[in-house]
Amino acid sequence: MNTVPMESGLVLAxxxxxxxxxxxxxxxxIVFILLxxxxxxxxxxxxxxxxxxxxxxxxxxxxFIFILAMAAAEVSVGLALILQIFRDFKTLDxxxxxxxxG
Amino acid sequence: MTIVFYIAALVxxxxxxxxxxxxNAVHALLYMVVSLLSVAxxxxxxxxxxxxxxxxxxxxxxxxxxxxFVVMMLNLGPASAEQESRWLSPAGWxxxxxxxxxxxxxxxxxxxxxxxxxxxxxxxxxxQVGIALYGPYILGVELAAILLMAGxxxxxxxxxxxxxxxxxxxxxxxx
Numbered sequence: 001m002n003t004v005p006m007e008s009g010l011v012l013a014x015x016x017x018x019x020x021x022x023x024x025x026x027x028x029x030i031v032f033i034l035l036x037x038x039x040x041x042x043x044x045x046x047x048x049x050x051x052x053x054x055x056x057x058x059x060x061x062x063x064f065i066f067i068l069a070m071a072a073a074e075v076s077v078g079l080a081l082i083l084q085i086f087r088d089f090k091t092l093d094x095x096x097x098x099x100x101x102g
Numbered sequence: 103m104t105i106v107f108y109i110a111a112l113v114x115x116x117x118x119x120x121x122x123x124x125x126n127a128v129h130a131l132l133y134m135v136v137s138l139l140s141v142a143x144x145x146x147x148x149x150x151x152x153x154x155x156x157x158x159x160x161x162x163x164x165x166x167x168x169x170x171f172v173v174m175m176l177n178l179g180p181a182s183a184e185q186e187s188r189w190l191s192p193a194g195w196x197x198x199x200x201x202x203x204x205x206x207x208x209x210x211x212x213x214x215x216x217x218x219x220x221x222x223x224x225x226x227x228x229x230q231v232g233i234a235l236y237g238p239y240i241l242g243v244e245l246a247a248i249l250l251m252a253g254x255x256x257x258x259x260x261x262x263x264x265x266x267x268x269x270x271x272x273x274x275x276x277x
Contacts, residue, residue, distance in 0.1 A: 023122035053148040058234040073253030080260035
């Protein structure tokens with residue numbers, strides 16, 4: 001039985017996480033920033049599944065289900081915020097909303 | 103089995119790199135769906151078939167459709183019609199199509215060769231996941247339920263249209 005080595009799986013999760021992080025830092029369109037956040041959450045879930053599969057335990061999958069629920073809540077609130085920003089500023093540029101009112 | 107994993111990992115990295123470099127939001131969403139599907143194939147290879155199904159149904163099915171819905175909602179104006187015709191050109195979907203074809207070839211290869219036996223011997227069944235979820239992790243399940251409730255209430259509160267009160271006789275709706 002030839003299984004997937006743990007190291008390459010963690011390297012893959014790291015590469016995906018870094019790609020999402022670069023997306024958050026580089027893009028200024030707020031939809032792409034939210035999409036890159038999803039990539040990062042997914043990479044974290046991938047690492048959990050790899051660890052759960054390495055020790056053949058259910059805990060990794062349980063953690064992934066929690067990450068899934070959190071991502072769903074985060075996306076619903078984030079997309080509502082995007083709609084609000086578009087309504088107020090008429091743009092999706094994240095730098096347009098850099099002033100605080102207070 | 104290892105080579106199948108490396109091909110799926112390559113597809114995941116390529117499609118994720120395409121996600122963060124596209125200019126058109128719908129193209130980026132197409133590549134994002136391919137990235138999630140390739141991660142689901144990796145989960146299946148690792149023996150977590152239940153989570154692979156959840157990844158396809160919840161992530162690629164529900165969350166990405168929510169993204170597409172909002173992108174379509176924001177895309178108002180006269181420019182959207184010609185953009186629509188450009189989206190239907192092959193340049194938009196040929197890349198995600200090729201990557202998805204690679205993934206489905208891998209899935210057929212796993213299902214119809216004896217490589218499937220490797221997965222079944224090391225898999226964690228959904229039964230064990232459910233027992234762990236409603237046994238030691240019951241507090242986490244309740245916290246996730248509270249979080250989802252807060253998400254629903256927050257999305258409703260933020261997405262509401264607010265009326266701006268100018269004068270007693272002048273009600274102007276914002277947008």
